[in-house]
Amino acid sequence: MSVREFAERGADLELVGIQKRFPGFTAIEELDLVIPAGSFFALLGPSGCGKTTTLRLVAGLEEPTRGSILIGGKDVTSTKAHERPVNTVFQSYALFPHMSILENVAFGLKRRRIGDPIQKAHEALKLVELDHVAQRRPAQLSGGQQQRVALARAIVNRPALLLLDEPLGALDLKLRRQMQLELKAIQEEVGLTFLHVTHDQEEAMTMADTVAVMNKGAIEQMGAPEELYELPRTAFVANFLGQSNLFTGPVVSTSADAITVDVAGNRIVVPTARAQRHQGDVTVGVRPEKVTMHTSAPEARSDRNVVGPARVGDVSFSGVSTQYLVEHPALGTMLVFAQNIGSGPVVGVGGEVWLSWAVEHGFGLEDGPDESRFLDDATTSSIAAQHRAELVSELEEH
Template sequence: MVQQVQEVAQTGDNSGQDLVLSHVTKRFSDFVAVDDLSLTIPAGSFFALLGPSGCGKTTTLRMVAGLEQPSSGTISIGGRDVTSLPSHQREVNTVFQSYALFPHMSILDNVSFGLKRRRVRNPDAMAKEALEMVELGHLAARKPVQLSGGQQQRVALARALVNRPAVLLLDEPLGALDMKLRRQMQVELKAIQTDVGLTFIHVTHDQEEAMTMADTVAVMNKGRVEQMGDPRELYELPRTAFVANFLGKSNLMRGPITEDLGDAVAVDVSGVRVVLPKSRSAAHAGSAVVGVRPEKMRILDIDDAAYSPTANQLVGRVVDASFTGIITEYIVDVPGVGMVGTFSQNLGQRPAAPGERVRLLWEPEFSFGLPGDEEPAEGTDAV
């Protein structure tokens, strides 16, 4: 199958076709949708633009596709400035959430349509190879209405790949699928991208989707990139409250830095001494917003014999306990801090009940520190 993929997608060398956005801004009247955005996306990478509705990710994708014109800035592919080129003159194809298949055409004709319009030789043979690549060759004679949502999504992907683009744009392509099929397609899309070696740019608001598939994730907010990196780096060491809250769940607590411990600092969080490594903190003096992911915490009964004194401990009362099968999610009201969330694996222990007093413990190396002026609620529904 890899050989077929390379024949379909790599005839014509697209190596070295880095996508570069330089100081790109897009205004709609008085509204700035994309604000001075600069990105370099290496050829052959799987890149995700992640963010909430209205953050500018889809507008960015449309400018790369040539469907919107930047108000300022430039876009280049492989060193060629394409800023002013219409979409059909760019080495770019887009897979939309709606799939946009022609209902009256067969699956084979849908995939070969663009090739025939461009008078490419052997369009049906190339289309058949593309369908084999997405494992739908046996359905070439069917109409779109006869296929499932996941199959239609694969047809749309084959139709885009058969045109041998330098960059493939994916605009929320899995949004219409149910959860089980979406997870399956995430794995398949990543496998196809790895096989063909093309640049995939995936726009999504789904954090799990971006982290599952992308080599690099850019988290967008208010027209700008808040932070960019590999998924593990963004999750384990967010640099802003927005990234910490949008990419998963975080407990964020503000306090003054009271001690310099050499390679660590101590923060006073409502009378509780919280220690974190300097290498994981953006602030080493003044104040900081300390963060810890819920799954990094342990929850213990207030009188648990396994408890041993530690700097990073909070005491509070359970407000809610939600059993989800694999884990139980607790919400604990900690005086002076507020509501703190933690997850506990269901390993047969007695669960804590609402109203019980408990301890929340975590190791210093699981903490991360944000600048003290960060708003802890940024990126949550509370803002």
């Protein structure tokens, strides 16, 4: 059997008018979403934004208060979890410690009396490059290897849709980055539809074809990772997906090519095509790595914004780059990431600097500075723990 046959039931996922209410709060307000077959789709957001609830609705572990869930065009809203063509890979792996790796992968096939379960399990392990450890127990494998086994166990069932619930959260940073690339490669190899739920921005941007940023039970913005990063539409997306310098002020002039915003006497120009609004008070921004720091006032140019003088308030060296916190008397604290092409930081704390950036790198938002509120950490941690326990229970039962 070729690896492409694993994807024989690949299908679109469609959520139509989904709402989910719990006693005391609404987890999802109104969600419409279409995920094409064969894509790697990430739901990204902080605790309490509704992403895990969305995954549980798709898995059949929760019922929507309102709306429909379709997989491959078939309405599965009322279908029980174990009858849906869906498998879940989650952070805890949930491998059976008393079974060999091969037995773990073949377990579901045997329970459902699928033909030739051992051969199919070997093929799934070959796909994740772990067939050579088929006779070992989970405790004899590293965290990354256990994660690959969990993936093989899910893939061997040939689901139309694979759900990934914070699958790399238990791994250390280096291994997590390695697994990000491996997961993406496996997804491209088998052609399954992956729905990945995570709060890790780098993880979502590294692996997904499309990222949907969730906030307060709704999708704030959706698109390719580069599009969301380079051109965020809201302050929430600008601040959650990376970091941003944001400034708010009235638009004082407009042209076919650009708008000019006055921020406490500083004129900041943004391309019209990169601004969501063109009149009234507008919040504009620029990413920290796009900003250049100067030790003397740079020459004024129409294609660059210049602010200053300002003073460096803090310097953090991180090897590849140096982070500067720059205090501007009118604009407040600005963040600058400078690549280390010399021997280290070029300006110390207290140094006087000017900041500039290309007009083409700026963006204008459709709202003001973000004031989002989420459930408190204790509540979201409790809900997440309950969700994980129920996912494990559901897997072992079926």
